Amino acid sequence: MHVDGDAEVYAKHREELLRYATALVGPSRAEDVVSTVVLRSMRRQPLSDLESPRAYLLKGVLNESRGVVRRARTERLPELTVSDPSIELIDVVEAVWQLPVRQRAAVFLFYWEALSTSEIAEAMGIGTGTVKRYLHLARRTLKGVL
Amino acid sequence: MQLESHQEEKLRRSLGVIVTETPPGQDWDALTSSEIGSTVDGRRPGQLWIALAAIVVVLVMFSPLVLLNRGGPRATPSEQSASNVDRASTPSGRIGGPEAPPGFPYLTLELPQTKVEHVSDVADEETGALTGIQVVYQQETFRADQPALREIVLRVQKVGLPFGVFDELVGQAEGTEVVQAGNRSVTVYSIPDAAIEEGTYDLAVLHWMESPGFEAILIPWGLDRDSALELMSGVQRVDDDTWAALVDQVGKLVDGSEARTVTTMTMGVPESDSRDSASGEQELAREADYESLYRAAINGDGPTSQPDVVANLGPLVSEELTAQGRVLVSASVSGDVSTKSGEAAFANGSSWISLSWQIWPDTVDSGVLYPDDAKVETMGAVDVITRQDHHSQSSTVSLAVFDGDVLVRVDSGNLELSLDAVRQIALRLHAAFQQATS
Numbered sequence: 001m002h003v004d005g006d007a008e009v010y011a012k013h014r015e016e017l018l019r020y021a022t023a024l025v026g027p028s029r030a031e032d033v034v035s036t037v038v039l040r041s042m043r044r045q046p047l048s049d050l051e052s053p054r055a056y057l058l059k060g061v062l063n064e065s066r067g068v069v070r071r072a073r074t075e076r077l078p079e080l081t082v083s084d085p086s087i088e089l090i091d092v093v094e095a096v097w098q099l100p101v102r103q104r105a106a107v108f109l110f111y112w113e114a115l116s117t118s119e120i121a122e123a124m125g126i127g128t129g130t131v132k133r134y135l136h137l138a139r140r141t142l143k144g145v146l
Numbered sequence: 147m148q149l150e151s152h153q154e155e156k157l158r159r160s161l162g163v164i165v166t167e168t169p170p171g172q173d174w175d176a177l178t179s180s181e182i183g184s185t186v187d188g189r190r191p192g193q194l195w196i197a198l199a200a201i202v203v204v205l206v207m208f209s210p211l212v213l214l215n216r217g218g219p220r221a222t223p224s225e226q227s228a229s230n231v232d233r234a235s236t237p238s239g240r241i242g243g244p245e246a247p248p249g250f251p252y253l254t255l256e257l258p259q260t261k262v263e264h265v266s267d268v269a270d271e272e273t274g275a276l277t278g279i280q281v282v283y284q285q286e287t288f289r290a291d292q293p294a295l296r297e298i299v300l301r302v303q304k305v306g307l308p309f310g311v312f313d314e315l316v317g318q319a320e321g322t323e324v325v326q327a328g329n330r331s332v333t334v335y336s337i338p339d340a341a342i343e344e345g346t347y348d349l350a351v352l353h354w355m356e357s358p359g360f361e362a363i364l365i366p367w368g369l370d371r372d373s374a375l376e377l378m379s380g381v382q383r384v385d386d387d388t389w390a391a392l393v394d395q396v397g398k399l400v401d402g403s404e405a406r407t408v409t410t411m412t413m414g415v416p417e418s419d420s421r422d423s424a425s426g427e428q429e430l431a432r433e434a435d436y437e438s439l440y441r442a443a444i445n446g447d448g449p450t451s452q453p454d455v456v457a458n459l460g461p462l463v464s465e466e467l468t469a470q471g472r473v474l475v476s477a478s479v480s481g482d483v484s485t486k487s488g489e490a491a492f493a494n495g496s497s498w499i500s501l502s503w504q505i506w507p508d509t510v511d512s513g514v515l516y517p518d519d520a521k522v523e524t525m526g527a528v529d530v531i532t533r534q535d536h537h538s539q540s541s542t543v544s545l546a547v548f549d550g551d552v553l554v555r556v557d558s559g560n561l562e563l564s565l566d567a568v569r570q571i572a573l574r575l576h577a578a579f580q581q582a583t584s
């Protein structure tokens with residue numbers, strides 16, 4: 001019963017995937033990324049057949065987001081409008097947005113989704129050592145604005 | 147390095163601004179102006195990106211290595227300003243497209259199991275003259291059991307023009323070498339993975355002089371050096387007509403002999419633009435897009451019965467999209483009606499619709515097919531079951547047509563199709579199915 005199973009999997013993880021994609025590519029592209037990943041994954045196999053659909057889809061969102069970022073760099077650099085610089089968080093938001101996409105993914109999953117480094121490693125398809133490296137690099141970059 | 151607790155808190159609040167205070171679909175401009183604070187003439191991260199890129203460009207510009215390897219001096223800043231070449235590229239097309247200079251070397255890449263994702267023109271903003279072309283090829287592949295995309299960017303442009311991503315990558319190169327590929331002398335820039343964080347390979351970016359005054363650049367994301375160099379055997383110089391045909395058929399698989407999925411990508415104008423500035427010519431262009439899209443699907447190498455489904459469904463989906471002022475930008479069809487399974491997906495921007503048809507097990511629970519809140523219409527042997535999808539908590543609508551052991555399901559995704567349209571789609575799909583399998 002793939003179709004309903006897929007719908008359940010999608011419904012269960014949609015919001016989390018959208019948040020993740022938003023953190024990686026911004027809100028205007030997030031839904032595109034999630035839709036693309038879900039459709040592509042479903043073409044390969046039913047989501048309900050996956051052993052760990054959440055990790056699978058999170059990895060897919062990261063991969064697709066990297067493609068979106070590449071395309072954005074190739075086509076047109078992302079335009080961000082920052083408002084009142086006196087607002088405290090602007091600098092941090094800017095700094096987070098300018099992190100490399102993998103570092104941003106690690107930061108998001110660690111500090112927002114509160115995943116452990118081993119869970120992040122599974123979600124990103126990399127080793128825990130690499131996760132720690134990304135977090136270290138990101139913290140080093142962000143420390144100046146925090 | 148650890149963060150202090152107050153720093154962690156600040157970081158979490160900032161992440162919260164990014165992911166929760168912005169409605170999906172809202173742009174960053176709106177995010178920062180309406181959700182965080184009022185818009186003032188403050189700093190713009192976009193400008194920071196551009197400033198960063200500009201620094202890289204300046205550094206690269208005056209790098210002797212680059213001057214040597216890129217076949218001649220780059221334009222000076224004043225020359226660049228004068229030429230006013232936009233890094234952004236625009237969808238390539240024949241209607242209203244920029245004129246190519248005489249002898250422009252159009253290049254394509256022959257690559258099995260690859261589709262053309264995007265064809266672009268690069269034009270001088272002031273004069274509108276064509277200064278370059280760019281093709282993005284995509285290969286679906288697997289990396290660690292996860293579907294992943296390889297993206298190969300092939301660009302031809304006037305020598306020395308800025309090309310942001312290339313200039314940036316060249317600035318990160320840890321070494322270069324010159325290799326001979328056929329009659330082309332190719333400079334290979336080795337970009338360490340540490341610089342690009344792709345995770346598994348060192349990127350090799352290729353550059354060569356294609357003809358006097360024109361350079362070519364190949365950025366094979368997802369491939370290592372040796373695989374990248376193998377691509378060179380697929381680089382082909384094509385004439386204007388062949389190039390025009392590629393543009394017309396953009397998205398058609400380069401090698402469709404084994405393809406079961408046909409994906410057509412037509413670059414539509416953004417929704418808002420299309421609504422606001424829809425002219426008769428644009429309407430015709432849209433119609434042409436739909437036509438080419440379905441023609442591509444119909445001309446695929448799939449089972450002969452499969453196109454019937456697409457042919458039956460296409461116009462209806464197009465009508466519905468057009469009625470909403472949307473532009474269909476992609477569609478894919480896979481599966482095989484003759485084996486009673488398959489799917490089709492249509493997308494435009496963030497909206498998509500997915501159709502699937504398959505054998506349904508005899509053991510199906512009737513409660514699943516006929517939930518209490520469903521609307522059921524009996525049409526001969528066919529029951530049309532329509533209901534809102536409660537799982538997704540969105541406007542998703544599902545519909546199933548049950549006929550013996552066959553189920554057809556339509557999921558409107560986040561596309562706001564009317565309920566009647568969804569019902570019609572399922573009926574047409576079912577009719578096409580019956581016709582194909584009778």
